[in-house]
Amino acid sequence: MRVFVLAGEPSGDRLGGALMAGLRHLRPEVEFHGIGGPLMEAQGLQSQFPMQELSVMGLTEVLPKYFHLKRRIAETAQAILDLKPDVVITIDSPDFSLRVAKLVKEASDIRTVHYVAPSVWAWRPRRADKMAKVIDHVLALLPFEPPYMERAGMECDFVGHPVVGEPQATEADIAQLRAEHGLGDAAVLLALPGSRRSEVERLADVFGAALQDFLSRNPDLRVVIPTAPHVAELVRQKTAHWPGQPVVLSSDKQDADAAATQKRAAFATADLALAASGTVSLELAAAQTPMVIAYKFSWLTYKIMESMALIDTVTLVNLVSDTRVIPECLGPACLPRNIAGALSDVRANPQAQTEAMRVTMERLGQGGEQPGLRAARAVLSRLPES
Incomplete structure (x- = not known):
């Protein structure tokens, strides 16, 4: 099983590392490719380029790097098309992730999963409709989010928020x-x-x-x-x-x-x-x-x-x-x-x-299965061959 997984900032790296650990637990033969930080690399990922290149916020910060980021989007999409993985999992960072998914969907039928639902319940609800054109399946952190994603035409599973898995002080x-x-x-x-x-x-x-x-x-x-x-x-x-x-x-x-x-x-x-x-x-x-x-x-x-x-x-x-x-x-x-x-x-x-x-x-899932493992089960349960 080959999985391409993409994160663009430290919070996404934490989610990605836990998800990858869950996938490896359920499918020991899994092979990871993509872009991530140290926690994802600890699970066996060799990042295509340093994740820090994508950790850019704000219009004034993005503009000077626009053409570089555009090249990275194209490079990442081409790497996915060349690999032909069983699934692509993009984690948050929608400005980068969804542009990559768009290029992948335009050229293939590779399955796409996005981890962290956009907050369409708070503002700009039409983002879900736009996202549904390039994303097949969403992993949601909040329990009330699945209906918003499903209404737009995507599959969606609530997998728990990572905060419930964090250790507490002794x-x-x-x-x-x-x-x-x-x-x-x-x-x-x-x-x-x-x-x-x-x-x-x-x-x-x-x-x-x-x-x-x-x-x-x-x-x-x-x-x-x-x-x-x-x-x-x-x-x-x-x-x-x-x-x-x-x-x-x-x-x-x-x-x-x-x-x-x-x-x-x-x-x-x-x-x-x-x-x-x-x-x-x-x-x-x-x-x-x-x-x-x-x-x-x-x-x-x-x-x-x-x-x-x-x-x-x-x-x-x-x-x-x-x-x-x-x-x-x-x-x-x-x-x-x-x-x-x-x-x-x-x-x-x-x-x-x-x-x-x-x-x-x-x-948010406290007392239940760890969110990373729940997310891995959700990904596998929705794959066509599962």
């Missing part, structure tokens, strides 16, 4: 974190101003002002700030004058395993969190950490999103649990006084979020 991990950073038995507020430079630049001052207000009434709290390696130095600079004796977890000065262990410990020991909007809400839910979500957009971006949005919340915990218990301070409402007020409400009644977080993890 008591020893937590004790080490607290001892190393002099936290003692203090209550902890986790601050997560984003994993991209643009997010940190946009949110750090707002978060800092909100914490100044909130901590003036809650002086017992210590602030802990996990970082991603590529923004760690920026976070240190932007939070140097924050209140609460902030502890910045310097992931750029540790190996990946140590940084991940420390981050898990911080999530587990926190009493509440203030976080930028994104999948981090699911990581907090997995650790049962009550949260407030905040995000600041440009005025124009917010107005465009507001006019196109199909949902009344952006937080995945709210969506998956079908509740609205996670407070959001978004766009014009992303103001220090609003954030501080929401943090006060959550600290006064943290149990209000407990059931929603539990339900979210359950609905």
Whole structure:
């Protein structure tokens, strides 16, 4: 069995590595080809070119590399056509992945699978119809996504979200974190101003002002700030004058395993969190950490999103649990006084979020088969010869 698998960024590499491990478990003779990062390479992939070439975000970043990326799309599609694999699995990165799939479908009947459904339930629903022209089968991370994909004409299986398979911190991990950073038995507020430079630049001052207000009434709290390696130095600079004796977890000065262990410990020991909007809400839910979500957009971006949005919340915990218990301070409402007020409400009644977080993890597949293995079973079950 030959599988061509393609990922364009670290999150896709994690999904791809777990999926490949699942396929190898179910079909030991499987042969992998494609593009991926270290986790996929650990499963036997020899990447056609470095995955980092595809990890480009934003119009101004993409434009200078447009012709190079266009060549890579053509090269990748031709490699697939030459190989004639049993299935092509593209993972997220739709701007690259779906262009490759289009070229493959125009020249062959090779089966195409896309891992991570587009969020058509949130905005731009016609993306599913466009995708259905080049994709046969979708692997969905969220339980409510299959009907949207099936309505457009694609097969779709909910395979579980990778967050449910992530390890949680041990008591020893937590004790080490607290001892190393002099936290003692203090209550902890986790601050997560984003994993991209643009997010940190946009949110750090707002978060800092909100914490100044909130901590003036809650002086017992210590602030802990996990970082991603590529923004760690920026976070240190932007939070140097924050209140609460902030502890910045310097992931750029540790190996990946140590940084991940420390981050898990911080999530587990926190009493509440203030976080930028994104999948981090699911990581907090997995650790049962009550949260407030905040995000600041440009005025124009917010107005465009507001006019196109199909949902009344952006937080995945709210969506998956079908509740609205996670407070959001978004766009014009992303103001220090609003954030501080929401943090006060959550600290006064943290149990209000407990059931929603539990339900979210359950609905995402916690306690069941690992998502990578579920995804592998779904791929194999839909193949014509299976």
